[in-house]
Amino acid sequence: MALKLKRINMNPNKALWEKGDFTEIAAFMRQSGEAVVKSLGITTPLRVLDLGCGDGTTAVPLALLGAEVVGIDIAKNLVDAGNKRAQELGLTNLKFQEGDACDLQGVGDHSFNLTLSVFGAMFAPKPFDVAKEMVRVTKPGGRIVMGNWIPNDPTSFVSQLLKISSSFTPPPPEGFVSPMTWGVDANIIERFGQAGVPKEKISMVKDTFYFLSPDKSPTQFIESFERFYGPTMNAVEAAQKSGKVDELHSQLVELAKSQNKSAGGGTSIPATFLRVTVTL
Numbered sequence: 001m002a003l004k005l006k007r008i009n010m011n012p013n014k015a016l017w018e019k020g021d022f023t024e025i026a027a028f029m030r031q032s033g034e035a036v037v038k039s040l041g042i043t044t045p046l047r048v049l050d051l052g053c054g055d056g057t058t059a060v061p062l063a064l065l066g067a068e069v070v071g072i073d074i075a076k077n078l079v080d081a082g083n084k085r086a087q088e089l090g091l092t093n094l095k096f097q098e099g100d101a102c103d104l105q106g107v108g109d110h111s112f113n114l115t116l117s118v119f120g121a122m123f124a125p126k127p128f129d130v131a132k133e134m135v136r137v138t139k140p141g142g143r144i145v146m147g148n149w150i151p152n153d154p155t156s157f158v159s160q161l162l163k164i165s166s167s168f169t170p171p172p173p174e175g176f177v178s179p180m181t182w183g184v185d186a187n188i189i190e191r192f193g194q195a196g197v198p199k200e201k202i203s204m205v206k207d208t209f210y211f212l213s214p215d216k217s218p219t220q221f222i223e224s225f226e227r228f229y230g231p232t233m234n235a236v237e238a239a240q241k242s243g244k245v246d247e248l249h250s251q252l253v254e255l256a257k258s259q260n261k262s263a264g265g266g267t268s269i270p271a272t273f274l275r276v277t278v279t280l
């Protein structure tokens, strides 16, 4: 009975991200995470919220630069992994905590100079609430920076990976808003517009994020998604039931191989994303 009740109450957004172990994917993202942080040109003192922070791909480099950083993520396993990293690095200016980007309970208005969300808040289910919350917790004069994958862009690796994965998965429940809608200019203007931000204060540019590993091949890279990345794990489970698991695997491997630029045996996949900057 207790188990049944727990299942009913489980937030599917949380369950999806706690299902696997995103730290295994984040291992391919460390260098570009640092590059994104460097490109922000931050000067301290600075209070930063990293929203949908995972285990700290951007939160750790921010803290290493001296910012006071709070990482908020819906997945408890990633919050725990982030706090372990912070502790191991002796970073007392970095704390990870559980929270939902749609409703940042306990986070005061105008708390941060910078709210950063790199491929994080885009995965929360209520985009208008997310935009409102990011604006609410950011100080006037501060900024919000988002990194979002772009739908239907063949060079936006994760959007292509998710497109393939979802073609093997049952359709989402009615009312589901695709995370990829955060990669469309008009949606960003509308969402931040409803949060009170005029479009003149929003800039959107295409940028490139690299998935890198010197020693893991594109096939091993895809195997990490199949084993550890919730949305792809769901696709694998569905494909196992429909007898299409080999087809799914070969489509994903083909995607990674076709985008791999590494001359050696490793992986170097450039992935286009939309970089959104909102100045408040």
Ligand SMILES: C[S@@+](CC[C@H](N)C(=O)[O-])C[C@H]1O[C@@H](n2cnc3c(N)ncnc32)[C@H](O)[C@@H]1O
Pocket (backbone or CB within 6 Å): 013, 017, 018, 022, 026, 029, 033, 051, 052, 053, 054, 055, 056, 057, 058, 072, 073, 074, 075, 078, 099, 100, 101, 102, 117, 118, 119, 120, 121, 123, 124, 125
């Ligand atoms: C693709 S991962 C990116 C993680 C991290 N930003 C990085 O670059 O390594 C997406 C992250 O968003 C988190 N997430 C998804 N929905 C969320 C929500 N509603 N509120 C907060 N975090 C969320 C997931 O748990 C996951 O850590």
